[in-house]
Amino acid sequence: MTRFLNITACTLANACGTGWTAVQRALRDGQSGLRPNDFEPARDLETWIGRVDGLESAALPPHLEAWDCRNNRLALLCLEQDGFVTAVQRARGRYGPERIAVYLGTSTSGILSTEQAWCTSSPLTQEDYQHRHSMYATTAFVRTYLGVTGPATTISTACSSSAKVFGAAKRAIDAGWCDAAIVGGVDSLALSTLYGFRALEVLSREPCRPFSADRNGISIGEAAGFALLEYDQPGEARVLGVGESSDAFHMSSPHPTGAGAAHAMTAALAAAGLTPEDIDYINLHGTGTLANDAAEDAAIMTVFGTATRGSSTKGYTGHALGAAGITEALLCVMALNEQWIPGTLNCRRVDSRLGSRIELESGPARVTHALTNSFGFGGTNCSVALGRGS
Amino acid sequence: MNALAVVGVGIRAPGLPGWVEAAAILAGVASYEWKELPRLMPTTLPMTERRRANDTSRLAIAAAADAMAGLPAESVAEIASVFASADGDGVVLADLLAALAKPERMVSPTLFHNSVFNAPAGYWAIGANAGSASTAVCAGKASFAAGLLEAWAHVTSTGRPVCLVAVDIPFPSALRGFATGTNAFACALLLGPGDDEQRSPYGRITGLRVTLAEASASSLPSALADRFEGNAAAAALPLLERLSRRASGTIALPYLDNKCLAMETAP
Numbered sequence: 001m002t003r004f005l006n007i008t009a010c011t012l013a014n015a016c017g018t019g020w021t022a023v024q025r026a027l028r029d030g031q032s033g034l035r036p037n038d039f040e041p042a043r044d045l046e047t048w049i050g051r052v053d054g055l056e057s058a059a060l061p062p063h064l065e066a067w068d069c070r071n072n073r074l075a076l077l078c079l080e081q082d083g084f085v086t087a088v089q090r091a092r093g094r095y096g097p098e099r100i101a102v103y104l105g106t107s108t109s110g111i112l113s114t115e116q117a118w119c120t121s122s123p124l125t126q127e128d129y130q131h132r133h134s135m136y137a138t139t140a141f142v143r144t145y146l147g148v149t150g151p152a153t154t155i156s157t158a159c160s161s162s163a164k165v166f167g168a169a170k171r172a173i174d175a176g177w178c179d180a181a182i183v184g185g186v187d188s189l190a191l192s193t194l195y196g197f198r199a200l201e202v203l204s205r206e207p208c209r210p211f212s213a214d215r216n217g218i219s220i221g222e223a224a225g226f227a228l229l230e231y232d233q234p235g236e237a238r239v240l241g242v243g244e245s246s247d248a249f250h251m252s253s254p255h256p257t258g259a260g261a262a263h264a265m266t267a268a269l270a271a272a273g274l275t276p277e278d279i280d281y282i283n284l285h286g287t288g289t290l291a292n293d294a295a296e297d298a299a300i301m302t303v304f305g306t307a308t309r310g311s312s313t314k315g316y317t318g319h320a321l322g323a324a325g326i327t328e329a330l331l332c333v334m335a336l337n338e339q340w341i342p343g344t345l346n347c348r349r350v351d352s353r354l355g356s357r358i359e360l361e362s363g364p365a366r367v368t369h370a371l372t373n374s375f376g377f378g379g380t381n382c383s384v385a386l387g388r389g390s
Numbered sequence: 391m392n393a394l395a396v397v398g399v400g401i402r403a404p405g406l407p408g409w410v411e412a413a414a415i416l417a418g419v420a421s422y423e424w425k426e427l428p429r430l431m432p433t434t435l436p437m438t439e440r441r442r443a444n445d446t447s448r449l450a451i452a453a454a455a456d457a458m459a460g461l462p463a464e465s466v467a468e469i470a471s472v473f474a475s476a477d478g479d480g481v482v483l484a485d486l487l488a489a490l491a492k493p494e495r496m497v498s499p500t501l502f503h504n505s506v507f508n509a510p511a512g513y514w515a516i517g518a519n520a521g522s523a524s525t526a527v528c529a530g531k532a533s534f535a536a537g538l539l540e541a542w543a544h545v546t547s548t549g550r551p552v553c554l555v556a557v558d559i560p561f562p563s564a565l566r567g568f569a570t571g572t573n574a575f576a577c578a579l580l581l582g583p584g585d586d587e588q589r590s591p592y593g594r595i596t597g598l599r600v601t602l603a604e605a606s607a608s609s610l611p612s613a614l615a616d617r618f619e620g621n622a623a624a625a626a627l628p629l630l631e632r633l634s635r636r637a638s639g640t641i642a643l644p645y646l647d648n649k650c651l652a653m654e655t656a657p
Contacts, residue, residue: 044495107506118487126567134568135478135507135528152646153536154528156478156507164525171543192486195495196502244523246515248467251439252503260521267523377503378512380524 002273005170006235006390007227009087011078012330014223014317015050019081024334027342030362032316034207034219041116042194048207050221050318051189052077067141069110069132070188070222075142078186078224087228088146091180100148101178103169104139105161105185107322107376109154112190138186142226150178156322158376159285160244161185162225163325166384167242169229184226185323193220193321200252208288208319210312211297211358212347218287221318225326237333240274240369240385243267247379254292254375258299261285264381265303265371272385274369276304279385281341281365283328283372284358286312287319293354296373300356311359315345325374329384332370336388341365393584393656394545396592396633398553400456400578402430402449403618408456415613416627416634422613427574434517442500443513446479449576450510450557451517457553457578467519469580470544471553473511473526474537476622477569479504480561487564510557533558534625535643535651541581542598551582556623571621577630592633598653607644629655 011019015033016026026033034048040056058073079085091100110132117124124133131137139154151172155164162185169181197203197218204217229239245267247260254261269276282304285296293312300310313331320327335341343362350358368388375381399409405424406412414420430448432440434455443451450473458466482504489497503509508526515524523544529536534556541554557576561569584594608628610618618624628641636657642650 114483115487115490119491123564123567126570129568130530134476134530136476136530136533140530149647151536151539152529153540155525156528157511157524157526158506158508167523168525168527168540168543171547172539175539175543175546177539177543191490191495192497192502192505195490195497196486196505199497199502200499244525246511246521246524248515248519248521250516251442251509251512252499263521376508377506378508379515380508380512 003231004238004240005229005231006233007237007239007333008230008233008235009084010227010236010330010333011082011084012225012327013052013074013078013081014320014327015052015221016316018077027316030345032207032345034318039189042191045194045198046205047203048219049189050219052222064145067131069113071110071138071186072141074188074222074224075138075186076145078226079145084226088182091228091230092148095179097147098149099179101150101169101172101181102139102143102148102152103155103165103181103183104142105155105165105322105325106135106138106187107156107158107161108187108190108193109133109135109137111192112188115191146182148182157380158378159321159324160374160376160380160382161322161325163329163372163374163382163384164244166239167244170239170242180228180230182226182228184224185326186224187320187322188222189220202289204288207346208314209346210286210288210314210344211293211350211354213349213351215288215290215293217289219318221320223317223320223323223327225323225330235389237336237389238387240387241268241271243271243383245381247381249379252377254295256295258295258302260379260381261296261299261373261375262302264383265299265373268371268383268385274385276308278369279308279371280367281335281370282308282310283332283370284310284312285373285375286314288314297354297356304356306355306357309341309357309359309365311342311344313342325382328372329386332372332386335367335370336386339364339367341367393594393596394542395582395584395594396579397551397582398457398580399592399630399633400453402452403575404573413634416611416631424617432513432517435513439513439516444479444482444504444509445559446475446557447510447513449574450555451514453576453578454514454553454555457580468522469520469551469553470523471511471514471555472537472541472544473508474533474554474556475528476530476533476558478507479509480559480565480569484562484565529646531622532645533622535645538651545581545583549583551580554579554581556626558621558623573617573621575618575621575624577623577626593636593655593657596654596656598651607650608641
């Protein structure tokens with residue numbers, strides 16, 4: 001019999017709020033976390049952002065001060081919610097700290113520290129770089145803070161990063177490298193991403209409107225999310241299957257037919273032992289750009305046709321880039337637990353050229369199985385199938 | 391499964407233009423001579439991407455192609471890949487920071503998409519027309535070992551080959567402190583299930599395990615240590631040396647904290 005990993009604890013922080021209660025309330029109330037850009041280092045940019053309040057003045061405990069950067073502040077803020085640290089402590093008792101792995105996704109880690117240091121012409125030292133900006137920095141910070149010493153890896157595949165952590169963690173546990181894994185993702189606001197997406201002309205000047213006929217780009221958000229994965233422990237949800245693929249088409253544009261995305265979804269279903277009809281809700285990647293939403297719609301039509309309900313939650317959180325995967329996997333956990341699916345905020349009328357079933361309104365629904373999509377630069381695709389907890 | 395077959399090996403670094411030459415140097419039958427790396431041409435890529443590809447992508451593609459030389463294109467396209475790097479592309483990072491430091495903060499689209507850590511994976515997939523799973527991992531100085539763990543777990547979970555590619559380059563002077571290597575280095579291992587002895591021309595890696603470092607990590611081959619010390623991808627060299635000699639024995643690569651990733655090699 002196939003064994004599935006359980007999500008035995010989880011927590012999230014994003015523009016909608018910090019911790020489950022706040023995020024859930026915002027979604028229930030149809031309250032977007034997006035606001036006109038007030039990110040001080042990039043004030044000249046006309047756009048909307050999903051900023052997490054309080055990071056500017058947040059402090060790390062004195063013994064962790066060397067790690068201080070926006071990304072690690074966001075990681076810590078999130079870790080402190082929802083009893084996550086206590087759950088990890090219990091797991092440490094159960095398996096030993098050396099048997100717990102950490103797999104985190106990020107696209108830019110703490111690059112803001114380097115961006116700001118560069119502007120003031122007092123560059124970071126090598127030690128600062130290792131603690132704050134290296135791709136491994138936040139993973140190292142999280143395992144230090146949580147006191148776990150098992151295998152650890154950052155996965156950085158742009159916007160699919162923190163969806164792919166579920167696959168890496170399962171493989172590591174199945175290979176015997178560890179007994180449990182902390183997976184997640186953290187990405188925080190930075191100049192490179194804000195001005196980079198502007199350069200690509202996909203940064204909306206308004207709140208993003210995924211799948212809308214008049215959509216005109218993304219709103220960048222920052223977010224963190226963590227989940228503890230274990231076999232044989234009761235959990236809030238189960239990780240049923242992960243599908244990964246590559247577009248092999250273009251570095252920053254999706255394949256127009258969505259072939260790679262469809263491949264990832266099909267692979268996730270196969271790993272989960274499910275058929276498309278078994279999926280009750282899809283949390284779509286749905287960034288709000290013309291090309292991304294059209295390609296994803298084409299892929300959904302290939303795999304699911306017109307029947308399966310899907311929505312994009314980027315109108316609530318913004319596009320959290322390397323943290324989008326974990327954020328949206330956890331919103332699927334919410335859908336499974338609450339038997340309630342979020343609508344596509346800010347989309348008033350679905351683009352008539354799209355064919356899949358995009359839910360505009362939130363509401364109660366029977367959700368036994370959910371799927372979340374994450375796609376990114378470099379043509380990377382990842383889909384994660386989740387089921388109700390045992 | 392407690393063994394992996396090494397189906398192919400590839401390498402690109404100054405003075406190490408390919409696995410055939412590198413294997414002779416590592417096995418001690420030829421001497422090492424430093425030679426500047428030419429600007430590599432990723433000829434598998436369409437013209438536009440060939441022009442745009444950044445340095446780490448060029449090196450990674452060359453090493454991966456070396457490891458898969460002789461395989462039909464249809465097979466290459468199906469092989470999953472794991473790209474490992476400690477620091478990514480410092481040249482792209484420096485250009486990005488310089489652009490952001492100007493008042494207008496104009497970043498070129500190519501510079502931005504090249505700045506993602508998985509750029510080598512993306513360019514490789516385009517060139518090889520590989521729709522298979524691909525990932526990009528980092529664990530600081532332990533990035534090669536972390537990549538090997540990920541590749542191993544991928545082969546054991548799917549029973550199919552995986553190409554592990556590790557690449558790190560020196561950083562430009564303004565960011566010299568970030569990455570400590572002074573020479574570029576890329577290597578690739580095409581790994582398959584270890585139960586098929588016919589398909590392990592370079593021997594096998596067995597008994598991979600994370601251990602507390604009772605013995606310290608194996609040292610870099612002496613002829614190359616000066617050149618590649620500090621380059622995280624070059625942490626693979628003790629393993630590559632073993633493979634070049636088709637030798638049996640235990641080696642240990644640096645892993646996190648004070649741990650090692652220990653493994654045996656067998657011809």
